[in-house]
Amino acid sequence: MVLQVRAGELQVLLWQRAQEPFADSWALPGGYLEPGETLEQSIRRHLAEKVDVRELAHLEQLETRSEPERTPDEWQLATAYLGLVPSDADPRVPDDTEWHPVDALPPLAFDHESIALAGRERLRAKLSYTNIGFALAPGEFTISELRDLYGAALGHDVSATNLQRVLLRRRVLESTGRLRAPGPTGGRPGALFRFRTHALEVTDQFAVLRPPGPARAFVA
Amino acid sequence: MVLQVRAGELQVLLWQRAQEPFADSWALPGGYLEPGETLEQSIRRHLAEKVDVRELAHLEQLETRSEPERTPDEWQLATAYLGLVPSDADPRVPDDTEWHPVDALPPLAFDHESIALAGRERLRAKLSYTNIGFALAPGEFTISELRDLYGAALGHDVSATNLQRVLLRRRVLESTGRLRAPGPTGGRPGALFRFRTHALEVTDQFAVLRPPGPARAFVA
DNA sequence: ACGGTTTTCGCCCCATAGTCGTAAACCTTA
DNA sequence: TAAGGTTTACGACTATGGGGCGAAAACCGT
Numbered sequence: 001m002v003l004q005v006r007a008g009e010l011q012v013l014l015w016q017r018a019q020e021p022f023a024d025s026w027a028l029p030g031g032y033l034e035p036g037e038t039l040e041q042s043i044r045r046h047l048a049e050k051v052d053v054r055e056l057a058h059l060e061q062l063e064t065r066s067e068p069e070r071t072p073d074e075w076q077l078a079t080a081y082l083g084l085v086p087s088d089a090d091p092r093v094p095d096d097t098e099w100h101p102v103d104a105l106p107p108l109a110f111d112h113e114s115i116a117l118a119g120r121e122r123l124r125a126k127l128s129y130t131n132i133g134f135a136l137a138p139g140e141f142t143i144s145e146l147r148d149l150y151g152a153a154l155g156h157d158v159s160a161t162n163l164q165r166v167l168l169r170r171r172v173l174e175s176t177g178r179l180r181a182p183g184p185t186g187g188r189p190g191a192l193f194r195f196r197t198h199a200l201e202v203t204d205q206f207a208v209l210r211p212p213g214p215a216r217a218f219v220a
Numbered sequence: 221m222v223l224q225v226r227a228g229e230l231q232v233l234l235w236q237r238a239q240e241p242f243a244d245s246w247a248l249p250g251g252y253l254e255p256g257e258t259l260e261q262s263i264r265r266h267l268a269e270k271v272d273v274r275e276l277a278h279l280e281q282l283e284t285r286s287e288p289e290r291t292p293d294e295w296q297l298a299t300a301y302l303g304l305v306p307s308d309a310d311p312r313v314p315d316d317t318e319w320h321p322v323d324a325l326p327p328l329a330f331d332h333e334s335i336a337l338a339g340r341e342r343l344r345a346k347l348s349y350t351n352i353g354f355a356l357a358p359g360e361f362t363i364s365e366l367r368d369l370y371g372a373a374l375g376h377d378v379s380a381t382n383l384q385r386v387l388l389r390r391r392v393l394e395s396t397g398r399l400r401a402p403g404p405t406g407g408r409p410g411a412l413f414r415f416r417t418h419a420l421e422v423t424d425q426f427a428v429l430r431p432p433g434p435a436r437a438f439v440a
Numbered sequence: 441a442c443g444g445t446t447t448t449c450g451c452c453c454c455a456t457a458g459t460c461g462t463a464a465a466c467c468t469t470a
Numbered sequence: 471t472a473a474g475g476t477t478t479a480c481g482a483c484t485a486t487g488g489g490g491c492g493a494a495a496a497c498c499g500t
Contacts, residue, residue, distance in 0.1 A: 036295060039286040064284045064299050066259040075256060079284050144478070161480080162458060169456080186467025187477030364447070381449080382489060389487080406498025407446030 001028045001062075001112075001119045002051060004085040004099065005136055005152045010123075011099040012116055014108070015050060018096070021072045022109035026100070028116065030078070043081045051091045058084040058135035058200065062119055070111045078110075082119045087149060088138035103155070124154055129204035131172040134195035142180050142190030146173075170203040171196060221248045221282075221332075221339045222271060224305040224319070225356055225372045230343075231319040232336055234328070235270060238316070241292045242329030246320070248336065250298070263301045271311045278304040278355035278420065282339055290331045298330075302339045307369060308358035323375070344374055349424035351392040354415035362400050362410030366393075390423040391416060 002013040014026040031046040033039065039061070044053050062080035070076070085091065093099075100106060102120050105113055126132040127150060136149050146167075147160040167173040174196045179189040222233040234246040251266040253259065259281070264273050282300035290296070305311065313319075320326060322340050325333055346352040347370060356369050366387075367380040387393040394416045399409040 033286075036288050037286075038288070039284060039297075061283060063281060064259060066253075066257075066299075068256050068258070077259075079286075142478080159458070160478085161460090164479090166457070182466050182477070184467080185476060186465090187475090188465040188467095188479070190478055362447080379489070380447080381491090384448085386488070402446075402497050404498080405445060406496090407444090408448070408496040408498095410447055 001080065001116055002047065002056070002083040002085060003102070003119065003123060003153075004089070005087045005149050006099055008148060008152050009101045009103070010120065010153050010155075012102050012105075012119075013051060013093065013097060014100050014106070015094070015097040017109060025109045026106050026112075027109040028080075028112045029097070039079050040081070043083075047083065049094075050097050051085070051093055052089075055085045055089040055091050056083045057086050057198065058082075058132060060200075062115070062122060065111055065115070067111070078115075080115045080119065082122055084123070084132070084135035086138055087136060126200075127153060129202060131170075131195060131197065131201050131203055133167075133172070134198045137195065140176055140178070140192045140194050142192060144190055146193070172201075172203055221300065221336055222267065222276070222303040222305060223322070223339065223343060223356075223373075224309070225307045225369050226319055228368060228372050229321045229323070230340065230373050230375070232322050232325070232339075233271060233313065233317060234320050234326070235314070235317040237329055245329045246326045246332075247329040248300075248332045249317070259299050260301070263303075267303065269314070270317050271305070271313055272309075275305045275309040275311050276303045277306050277418065278302075278352065280420075282335070282342060285331060285335070287331070298335075300335045300339065302342055304343070304352070304355035306358055307356060346420075347373060349422060351390075351415060351417065351421050351423055353387075353392070354418045357415065360396055360398070360412045360414050362412060364410055366413070392421075392423055 004011055004013075013029060015029050017023055017025060017027050029047055029050045030043065033042045034045075037045075040059065044056075044059070047053055047056070060082050062082050064077060064079045066077050068075050070078070102116060105116060107113075108116065123132070133146070133150065136153060137146060141149075143160050143164045147158055147163050150158045150163060164173070172195060173193045176192045176194055178192045180192055182189045224231055224233075233249060235249050237243055237245060237247050249267055249270045250263065253262045254265075257265075260279065264276075264279070267273050267276070280302050282302050284297060284299040286297050288295050290298070322336060325336060327333075328336065343352070353366070353370065356373060357366060361369075363380050363384045367378055367383050370378045370383060384393070392415060393413045396412045396414055398412045400412055402409045
């Protein structure tokens with residue numbers, strides 16, 4: 001599943017199935033695994049038919065579903081992946097493919113609704129303790145723009161003051177020194193920031209039971 | 221993979237392969253998926269041959285590995301699971317099966333070393349922000365005993381004072397009102413505690429960007 | 441009664457997050 | 471140029487929660 005913040009909402013890329021089962025209903029993009037292919041290679045290959053995969057700033061494995069009831073006829077295992085597209089990209093998508101707000105999903109095929117919601121929760125959790133925001137944000141942005149991105153992805157308002165202070169202290173963000181020109185309505189120009197790194201790092205050391213020494217940063 | 225704290229160390233259950241490939245080397249217990257079977261049903265079935273699965277206090281899916289190089293001859297996908305056994309259980313295991321400290325693993329077959337280490341990291345992370353300790357601990361225990369369990373699983377010393385204060389505040393632990401008789405060397409008898417619930421709950425709301433309102437507890 | 445041992449608990453410090461108010465920097469319009 | 475509106479930046483204060491430490495409590499043995 002591919003997520004992007006579009007028009008102030010967290011949206012997911014869906015395509016309309018042409019064939020049975022679940023003809024005409026919406027589904028997450030994907031497809032079969034070819035022999036000798038890695039799961040990640042496979043999902044990238046299938047996504048490439050729907051969206052420019054170079055826009056994919058992050059891709060990680062979610063869960064493997066194996067319930068026999070999840071598919072009507074033959075038994076199929078499915079390994080779900082979560083992909084993220086920065087909000088400044090507007091990839092061309094085929095005619096049978098559309099973005100839909102995760103908060104207002106149409107009826108989905110198979111167990112895809114459950115997968116989509118699980119992906120949203122994974123994103124929300126990681127926004128709080130990793131630097132995964134780099135995969136949702138443009139290369140440079142003001143704190144207000146980042147606040148709106150986080151708000152859309154998390155589903156609730158966040159404070160720009162806190163966001164800036166926390167992400168700077170964790171060294172997730174760094175200042176570019178440049179300013180963004182104010183909009184037509186005026187206002188003080190916002191300072192432009194960028195994510196210090198575009199590789200996933202855990203930035204919040206879970207409280208209790210912290211090992212002695214400086215905070216580690218490890219990839220998850 | 222099955223983990224248990226034994227003799228003050230975090231140990232993993234391994235069995236010695238009798239057949240090629242990797243004959244005589246150690247491997248994580250597991251086996252093939254049967255048609256119509258859930259992955260979780262399958263891993264429970266295979267584990268049942270090695271250990272009393274009723275002792276399994278927790279079982280969760282880890283990651284699905286698909287690299288073609290992970291198996292020598294035919295291509296095999298593997299979905300790893302993490303199982304936990306409380307420290308007061310001492311399940312009978314077959315002759316070809318042994319517990320090994322995760323910090324001193326023998327050479328393992330396939331990519332099982334990588335899986336074992338990933339499982340240990342998952343456990344360590346969840347110890348800090350969930351109540352997953354219930355799956356490592358006996359039904360009742362003193363804070364000192366729990367401190368030793370956490371220390372073994374985390375790989376570093378933890379403070380009994382902090383552990384008690386934090387887990388009580390998060391309402392992970394509750395007092396039983398009873399005391400444990402002191403050992404032969406004397407000392408003040410320790411108060412007995414238990415985990416309030418034996419279902420996995422996230423107890424630490426990741427800091428920043430917390431939604432308004434009281435802390436939620438949700439299953440992951 | 442008196443050390444030795446283990447557990448318990450209160451106290452203080454510090455790091456980090458949340459809130460709020462004010463100042464700064466820009467726009468448009470008069 | 472001045473004034474009012476808008477947006478961002480930033481400091482001050484508060485609240486929460488974890489870490490460290492030492493004293494007191496409760497048991498053992500001699």
